[in-house]
Amino acid sequence: EVQLVQSGAEVKKPGESLRISCKASGYNFPTYWINWVRQMPGKGLEWMGTIDPSASYTNYNPSFQGHVTISADKSISTAYLQWTSLQASDTAIYYCARVYCSSPSCYDFTLDYWGQGTLMTVSS
Amino acid sequence: SFELTQPPSVSVSPGQTARITCSGDDLPKKYASWYQQKSGQAPVLVIYEDNKRPSGIPERFSGSSSGTMATLTIRGAQVEDDADYYCFSTDSSGNHEGVFGGGTKVTVL
Numbered sequence: 001e002v003q004l005v006q007s008g009a010e011v012k013k014p015g016e017s018l019r020i021s022c023k024a025s026g027y028n029f030p031t032y033w034i035n036w037v038r039q040m041p042g043k044g045l046e047w048m049g050t051i052d053p054s055a056s057y058t059n060y061n062p063s064f065q066g067h068v069t070i071s072a073d074k075s076i077s078t079a080y081l082q083w084t085s086l087q088a089s090d091t092a093i094y095y096c097a098r099v100y101c102s103s104p105s106c107y108d109f110t111l112d113y114w115g116q117g118t119l120m121t122v123s124s
Numbered sequence: 125s126f127e128l129t130q131p132p133s134v135s136v137s138p139g140q141t142a143r144i145t146c147s148g149d150d151l152p153k154k155y156a157s158w159y160q161q162k163s164g165q166a167p168v169l170v171i172y173e174d175n176k177r178p179s180g181i182p183e184r185f186s187g188s189s190s191g192t193m194a195t196l197t198i199r200g201a202q203v204e205d206d207a208d209y210y211c212f213s214t215d216s217s218g219n220h221e222g223v224f225g226g227g228t229k230v231t232v233l
Contacts, residue, residue, distance in 0.1 A: 107216075113169075
């Protein structure tokens with residue numbers, strides 16, 4: 001059974017750093033990309049970025065480029081989303097999701113399995 | 125940048141048909157997928173590659189795409205289908221970027 005289990009809720013102060021995790025099981029982790037999705041309170045889903053764990057290739061939504069870093073550790077089947085300086089506007093639920101590629105190049109893809117979400121609150 | 129547009133809300137009586145649209149200029153070239161999100165829960169994939177249904181998703185959910193519009197149809201809507209629904213697709217720039225529609229609140233009552 002495919003599962004993505006995310007780390008627990010966080011409460012942080014502005015300016016602090018943080019890394020949240022997404023541990024995969026039930027499939028061969030390097031063979032599927034992982035995406036991260038943000039959902040701000042009461043708002044819709046926003047695509048943040050992607051990582052190919054086999055090659056550590058990443059790409060970001062321009063709106064998040066430079067503010068977050070996506071990484072992965074194949075040896076423990078875990079993907080990460082990291083901030084070096086949090087802002088109050090980062091308060092949101094963050095989801096990881098596994099990517100199903102519709103083509104070998106993965107230019108068309110679907111998010112087939114999702115983690116349970118990590119609630120992050122940034123407040124002074 | 126690539127954008128997907130959905131209506132904010134759709135209301136339907138139990139047993140009736142709900143249709144949710146998603147429009148985007150790149151949809152003639154790209155697949156659409158659809159996600160159901162119930163209150164307080166993570167999204168769940170209900171349709172992928174325009175019209176394919178994952179295992180475990182009820183047959184009352186179907187998808188179609190024509191031109192710049194993709195459509196999610198719920199035939200015989202049930203009270204448990206009351207949720208937010210998001211369409212998703214990928215941009216045509218070749219940068220492996222995804223984009224969500226703004227979401228549609230489906231109310232079944």
